[in-house]
Amino acid sequence: MPPRLDQSISAQELATLVGPVEAVPGPRYAALARRIRELVTTGALPSGSRLPAEREFAAALGASRVTVASAYRLLRAEGFAVTRHGSGTVTELPAASSAWRAPTTDPAQLDLAHAAPEAVPEVLDAYQQALAALPAHVSGHGYAPSGLPELRTAIADRFTARGLPTDPDQVVVTAGTGDATAIVFQTLLQPGDRVLVEHPTYPGALGMVDAAGGRCVPAPVDAADPDALVGAAALVARQSSPRMAFLMPDFSNPSGARLSAAGRRRLSATLWQHGVLAVVDEVTAELHLDDGPLPPFAAGLPDAATVTVGGLSKVVWGGLRIGWLRTDAALAAQVGAALGRRQLSVGVVDQLAATALLRRLDAVLEERRRTLRERREVLLEEVARVLPDWHAPRPAGGLSVWCRLPPGTSSAAVVAAAAPHGLLLAEGRAFGTGHAFDDCLRLPFTLPPDRLRTAVRLLAEVTAGLPARAAAHTGPARPATVV
Incomplete structure (x- = not known):
């Protein structure tokens, strides 16, 4: 096994990446831990980076050492940092969940959790x-x-x-x-x-x-x-x-x-x-x-x-x-x-x-692409019409649209609210490490046009009915098979 080469980041460099946390609601140490967690999950601060000593980082931030120590302790408790002998506190990523739920075989379900089109003729x-x-x-x-x-x-x-x-x-x-x-x-x-x-x-x-x-x-x-x-x-x-x-x-x-x-x-x-x-x-x-x-x-x-x-x-x-x-x-x-x-x-x-x-794959691909183009247009038009606050960029290929949800909307809450209506979705956090992407939702354009229209209509109904507190959902991601 190759050696693990932990890299240090200076107190001033990390303070610059973190930015101001004073305006974030709640205890300052929790805001600091949240910001470092975001840097790790997005890759801006690579996993395996050795964090600066508490006293040096506190001075660079203009914060107390207790604030930094509490933030580091919270990161360790959440699985985003570990203490290594001789290395101090080092960033880590929580292990990915290996729990999976099989795709549904119920034709009555609207399955947008899986980007899986029907068979070609x-x-x-x-x-x-x-x-x-x-x-x-x-x-x-x-x-x-x-x-x-x-x-x-x-x-x-x-x-x-x-x-x-x-x-x-x-x-x-x-x-x-x-x-x-x-x-x-x-x-x-x-x-x-x-x-x-x-x-x-x-x-x-x-x-x-x-x-x-x-x-x-x-x-x-x-x-x-x-x-x-x-x-x-x-x-x-x-x-x-x-x-x-x-x-x-x-x-x-x-x-x-x-x-x-x-x-x-x-x-x-x-x-x-x-x-x-x-x-x-x-x-x-x-x-x-x-x-x-x-x-x-x-x-x-x-x-x-x-x-x-x-x-x-x-x-x-x-x-x-x-x-x-x-x-x-x-x-x-x-x-x-x-x-x-x-x-x-x-x-x-x-x-x-x-x-x-x-x-005969070239002929198969030609027809598959034609079908996907039609369905992509249907999905994008419906999202723009009934979910205008969603940001749904047009992909140049593939099978799905990666949507950015309106501020304060949790994909986990949307997924949970849609399931009782027969609409199956995969929450954004399934596609990332840690707690990233709860503000995003993948929408495949693999269903026939009429079912896509129905799915988007249901999405509009369930998101309109979400209570404001649902946006604060921070529990563990629901295990799901995503293809």
């Missing part, structure tokens, strides 16, 4: 083709630990066509994109290793890092300025020495941010120079709704610098549990061996169906 024909091809396989044992050769070839050809030359032995087939991500973390992370994550990010990744014994270090991502992630990630790489980074350079879930071609080149090079293995989730990479495709994140780097994961869940259907990872052949063999020990193989019929779909 080609799925049925693909399974018919798979059944027709099955007789050639039933005489064998039925196991293909790293994937059927024809599927690995089809995936490799797809990467090559997108500008990333790939051989089939660089590909491992998995039971979905999440399965690919999880096996990479389980195989390559050691307990205590740090993982740079975008903030906000996909909640499943936070849970997977935690399950593998890693610690997430956030780097803020902003859809209005996606390439700012380059500088933020470079700072985290220098100060926290992460072993890996989990990134979604194309329409990040939930922010919708997309790195430019130049931004991804700079970020990939920066991580490689710092010895950080980039785990790149491309599950929505080809769901560009406005602009065209951009080069894969891994293009131009040694194959061992990146593990690219992807799958068919968003493009084709979540019920087709086929994903993959692509990396250096030796690393692919290592991860593939670990996957084989865990589950031997993915189902042959599903792999055959996926092979048929990959051969």
Whole structure:
């Protein structure tokens, strides 16, 4: 395990970051602790930073030492700091929750908790083709630990066509994109290793890092300025020495941010120079709704610098549990061996169906993008019409809108109020570390237009009925599966 390189921040630097806290209601020590917590959860103050001594920080703030000591004590109690022998007080992030609730199968529910569209029409024909091809396989044992050769070839050809030359032995087939991500973390992370994550990010990744014994270090991502992630990630790489980074350079879930071609080149090079293995989730990479495709994140780097994961869940259907990872052949063999020990193989019929779909994926994508464009417009128009106080920026691709709620509105309160009406939502805090993003709500545009209109109408009704005190909700995030 690489050493943990805790970085100090001076008393004056931290006082400048904190800013004035005198005007914040409540005890000054609580306001100070809250401000430091915000800096840690947004990545402005990296996890692992050594806080200044109480006396020095108090002098820089113009506060009493008791105020600083009480703030540090509160941060430790909340899990945002620890005391280490010889290092003093060091910032930390509370471990991500690994509790999950499965998506609903009740058709009466309006499920906006999960960004999961229905199957494309080609799925049925693909399974018919798979059944027709099955007789050639039933005489064998039925196991293909790293994937059927024809599927690995089809995936490799797809990467090559997108500008990333790939051989089939660089590909491992998995039971979905999440399965690919999880096996990479389980195989390559050691307990205590740090993982740079975008903030906000996909909640499943936070849970997977935690399950593998890693610690997430956030780097803020902003859809209005996606390439700012380059500088933020470079700072985290220098100060926290992460072993890996989990990134979604194309329409990040939930922010919708997309790195430019130049931004991804700079970020990939920066991580490689710092010895950080980039785990790149491309599950929505080809769901560009406005602009065209951009080069894969891994293009131009040694194959061992990146593990690219992807799958068919968003493009084709979540019920087709086929994903993959692509990396250096030796690393692919290592991860593939670990996957084989865990589950031997993915189902042959599903792999055959996926092979048929990959051969016609361009046509499938064209229709999927058309449908998503229509639904995106419906959702944005309805939010603007009945929820004018919500800030809902238009994403250029992906599956969802990352909404900023009106001041004083808690996403946790909105989620709780909507559930009895059959409207399922994922609260903003699911997408961050600590207590971040309770003022945000992800709204997928994956339901048909009439159901989207109904969902937004219900949102308007439940938010209008929220008591003012609901905005002060600060309890723990409700566990939920978010896809």
